[in-house]
Amino acid sequence: MAQRRVGLWMIGACGGVSATTALGLAALTRGLTPTTGLVTALPRLAALDLDEPAAFVVGGHDVRQATLLSAVRELHRRSNVFDERTISACAPDLEAWSANVRPGVSFRPNAALAALADRPDVRAVPSPKAAVELVQRDLRAFQQAHKLDQLVVVNAASTEPPFEPGPECDAADRLAAALEKSTTALPTSTLYAYAAIDAGFPYVNLTPSRGASLPAIEGLARARGVPLAGQDLKTGETLLKSVLAPMFARRNLRVHSWVGHNILGNRDGQVLNDPENKASKVRSKDALLAELLGYRPQSLVSIEYVESLDDWKTAWDHVHFEGFLGTKMTLQFTWQGCDSLLAAPLVLDVARLSLLAQRRGESGTMGHLACFFKSPVGVTEHDFGKQFEMLELYAGG
Amino acid sequence: MAQRRVGLWMIGACGGVSATTALGLAALTRGLTPTTGLVTALPRLAALDLDEPAAFVVGGHDVRQATLLSAVRELHRRSNVFDERTISACAPDLEAWSANVRPGVSFRPNAALAALADRPDVRAVPSPKAAVELVQRDLRAFQQAHKLDQLVVVNAASTEPPFEPGPECDAADRLAAALEKSTTALPTSTLYAYAAIDAGFPYVNLTPSRGASLPAIEGLARARGVPLAGQDLKTGETLLKSVLAPMFARRNLRVHSWVGHNILGNRDGQVLNDPENKASKVRSKDALLAELLGYRPQSLVSIEYVESLDDWKTAWDHVHFEGFLGTKMTLQFTWQGCDSLLAAPLVLDVARLSLLAQRRGESGTMGHLACFFKSPVGVTEHDFGKQFEMLELYAGG
């Protein structure tokens, strides 16, 4: 059988996560880097028929004037990641893929998001529907140009402010109707998701933006036979919460308070510095403790932009808990992780698993991907160990 | 049916762990404290027919001149745990139970251990066999005096130095033969274990001492129809390792080094300050990383005696790991736990579960107790989540 050719379309293609993903794909294909960080490279998932790195072509949307290569170089310079040799060797791939990056759409962005959009050809759209059509045209053109067997769309764009879904978000047909009206208040991320799924492409929301976590989108995915997943990759503090909170629960230790303080200095951090956009992230990080512990401890999460940290997100967590005979004790941890590098291999993981799911004929929410997300849509299990068992079951069963 | 009466016999009865266990039993019986910290109080174990706190009578061996109450008061004063009200209310129980504490045996202790034994009636024994008989006499007398339906023996004595088991430890009959000879070099903990099991009492080794983790002891337990468990309660740093290492493994993050630095100031710490005895503890803490990760990262564990900390064990762990594209990142944690308070509820847990196992007719190693131990005898699974599932299965299945 001929090797499959598949496309990875990234919304926010020139952002830190996307550019790192592209560099990683190129480096893996060229054998320049080990598969460290890739969950789908684990022996226990070996039975799955996943696409090799070499099978992928990269494209995407962005609203900023940047290329994959310039984004990689910026990360190298500012955050002191990657090495010169890998960048130089992969530069031709990054350059070629940058040609596939199209101007994004931005539907009524707030100020923080509008400030980013310095790409002159970002498209003004009269109605949500027009945005959807523009996106679909780009996706199909990409698929045809590169003769792709399949295409997966991932949202790695900047975090949007939270929004309260109205009744039009309850069912696919209502949403379709609402898209026609120029007055409809929908986040851009809903439009991207609608476009991809409606056109038959699996869709994964890597961000805390809530625009794809709607009954209407889920319904559309089932109707179109398309697999779907999200929301917000679980890369740092929340990952730790999802393994530590079950430990306290199993030992019957009572968590009184859990304080998490995050600082980071990349563009994502800059956008999150806007209180509106930050609200989405904090919400996404904070929900799981009550589910994991069975009660609601006092919990505080803060995220602050500290420029000098660049892509190195540092989290300090302070957990105050009570043991036997009323004794209060403390666990503190500090996590110093490079965000884009933690996220990128997971982007490849969920892309590969989505393409496989589509080939297997699965549609709707991919519950077995819960272990990848802070707020796994459609799954109430937040224990990372149990979430991972769901993936192993899928792989091995 | 009449209420069962059961005995909890603690070797090292006047130590921090044992005295706290006794205070906890009294406080639970009197309704003075919640069940926080007790695993067996979790709803998911509710189906098990476990003995209520009120069913327990406490006794034990020790070699020091101390009582349960004096040990509790010392912890209160030095480590600032417990409160005056609870101590006063439970003092009568502690006094009554102290009458059940008998002089321990100490077979060729090293200097650090010999230094502890200031109780004038500690018994000099001509042969291992004589020690076993003395212990059995004490256990049976306690059972009769208190009309106990069952009795469980736990070893909460000071950590012994490591020892290399000879061929006499390979089978129960060989061990029986060796006990007769006065020249036999066996740790005291082997003698206590032999005595308890041979007399038909379930036995749990809460310490890093290896004397009960022998094929001969396991064989004896099966022969006598007695349940058995150990070794070394998992209360702090190792507990965290057993939930964090699987997280790194599942995310395919490569751990380069894991450094753990423990400081503590209680009597256990003082004994561990002796390099010989420390070796047992370090060994017990260090084994699991290779099993959990599938490879052996550089790993360092140190334990140091810092007097001012008293019972507050503080651990600093530094985990250096590599993610995608060769990027090195760091997780650090600090654990500030009060050792006796972390251990005591688990003593009650394993005691209750051992008594139940005996009633159920189980014998030999209780694999379902693996989640309680740093080096669970007879179990290779070190993932705390999976170990806990074994317990849930036992409870719910």
Added chain:
Amino acid sequence: MAQRRVGLWMIGACGGVSATTALGLAALTRGLTPTTGLVTALPRLAALDLDEPAAFVVGGHDVRQATLLSAVRELHRRSNVFDERTISACAPDLEAWSANVRPGVSFRPNAALAALADRPDVRAVPSPKAAVELVQRDLRAFQQAHKLDQLVVVNAASTEPPFEPGPECDAADRLAAALEKSTTALPTSTLYAYAAIDAGFPYVNLTPSRGASLPAIEGLARARGVPLAGQDLKTGETLLKSVLAPMFARRNLRVHSWVGHNILGNRDGQVLNDPENKASKVRSKDALLAELLGYRPQSLVSIEYVESLDDWKTAWDHVHFEGFLGTKMTLQFTWQGCDSLLAAPLVLDVARLSLLAQRRGESGTMGHLACFFKSPVGVTEHDFGKQFEMLELYAGG
């Protein structure tokens, strides 16, 4: 010469800091505790003729229904500080001194502060002037009743919101005039300060409230020949900043960012949980970096109320700095201090030093007390080492 008798009048007398100060005075007088934590007990200050603990009588104002003893007991129970023996022995003193606590005045408090005032006899006042007179009447009555040679007034009341001083705060006579008008918007702390100083009593502001840091108050102090000091005792994170920032400066290491995250659970924390009141504290903590470093690094300070911590204030600081050849490095620290216990000995220190200053005939701002305060009024030196030298010079010179 007969022993002097001196009074310590605390505004906020039943708060954590004040009650601990009172317990400490009683315990020192009875020889029940060492002088640890008392700066004025250091050998290098021995030349100063300071009042002995036994010389002090305690009184104060508060708006809550509480006594010194109840406040001490609450700290003992909730924050696990003090011991039963000390409390019992000192209870008679605390009871006696509680009789000297008078209802406070509260001039147009905001909601957070008004919520505290459950003492039924808190006095409604028609004008600022009336408040000042009430306070002065209480101070003089106390002095006469106890035949005090001297009396020092310290403000240990809840943090007020920041306020922007108007022109009436520029000079003592303008302030005097303004006090007459009922429409004047002045914080309560200005009224207390005015009352004390106008009546000839040294005054120290231990809080971040800005009401006593005004040219008008300073002018009044000089006019009345009264020594003055403030603002905000330097007990934790800021103390560390004032020794660490000079280290970075002297090594020419460039601090890019300094993030400080504070959590605490006492009543002060509860009041600070109100964003308005919090603003005063954050301001008070944040000013010194630019002065110490000579440039302004990115700096974030947050304070959050975490109930379970009670009086144990925990601060995590993350300092990101650049060394030679552009290399970024990190210092992090965690401070776990019990706030009232850190503050109380300093209250005694500044009280003793103020009484001495008055005897020496000094008036106006006591610059030599800068080392005690986060925002030392009238002093630009923030290097703790240099501030301390000012005190040593005063003592030894």
Added chain:
Amino acid sequence: MAQRRVGLWMIGACGGVSATTALGLAALTRGLTPTTGLVTALPRLAALDLDEPAAFVVGGHDVRQATLLSAVRELHRRSNVFDERTISACAPDLEAWSANVRPGVSFRPNAALAALADRPDVRAVPSPKAAVELVQRDLRAFQQAHKLDQLVVVNAASTEPPFEPGPECDAADRLAAALEKSTTALPTSTLYAYAAIDAGFPYVNLTPSRGASLPAIEGLARARGVPLAGQDLKTGETLLKSVLAPMFARRNLRVHSWVGHNILGNRDGQVLNDPENKASKVRSKDALLAELLGYRPQSLVSIEYVESLDDWKTAWDHVHFEGFLGTKMTLQFTWQGCDSLLAAPLVLDVARLSLLAQRRGESGTMGHLACFFKSPVGVTEHDFGKQFEMLELYAGG
């Protein structure tokens, strides 16, 4: 006046500290890097007539087969410091200076040190005297070849084991006599120091090796009119101790225990992994607490080799102290510093200050350099602030 030309001769020239120093000199000369990290670049030392970076020529001794450039590249690759652009631009200087590096002498090294010496031309010497003469020949040849006005010698070689100085170390003449005998047991570092000073070159010991901290060496320096300084650059944990311990002392807070745990992965760490050599370092780090506090708290210092950390030394310190009314509190810090980058600018500082001192006609121990050293020879003051004032006084006075 013509520009001075000065030489910097580094023993251990191809080690991390030395190579970084050389790169820094080149980068400063070329204007490629700011003076961050250089104490002598501070405005408050501007009055001193110090040599500009461009005035320096670099040479040295080493026993390993390596060049300055290979050492720099290794640091870049393994420790992720420096950037490609700076290295390339400075490569010509590093290459030229490498030609000045001569084979070192190694007198009876222990196994750990002997293992390093893979340079084939390392010189076997029949007696200490012969070693001294070899070294002096190299120094003079370097001075002549480059027409240097002055030359300073710094020891940046691997840490030696501690040694107990015999009576021959008490006076310069006794030492001279001892050098003649082939049986004399002297550390290599004594020979280097003797050679440099005897030949009239200022000498600075940057290492914990004790070989230059001898009355005989001090006597020789005064006799030859040569300035001298050492021992062990104060770059990390000890620097922090020297600012934090005075803070505890000034607040009369009683430090019960101070635990410092250091991990590092460079060659220095590898040498220190040998228990013999480690002893020197631990001794050097541990002495100052008693001096600073006025009493001896329990203190533990450990240093461990953790390969993956490379040049990133990480220290965790736990300080347990008592405040008022017996309350125990905790300060913890984590220091993540890149060792060579912290040390290198200080090497330039002490070199510049030594050359100046010689020009000023000073000889013997330079007490005003105490702020640079962990164990400042001849100075009992360990308070960093006060040590720095000594330097300011020297500069400004």
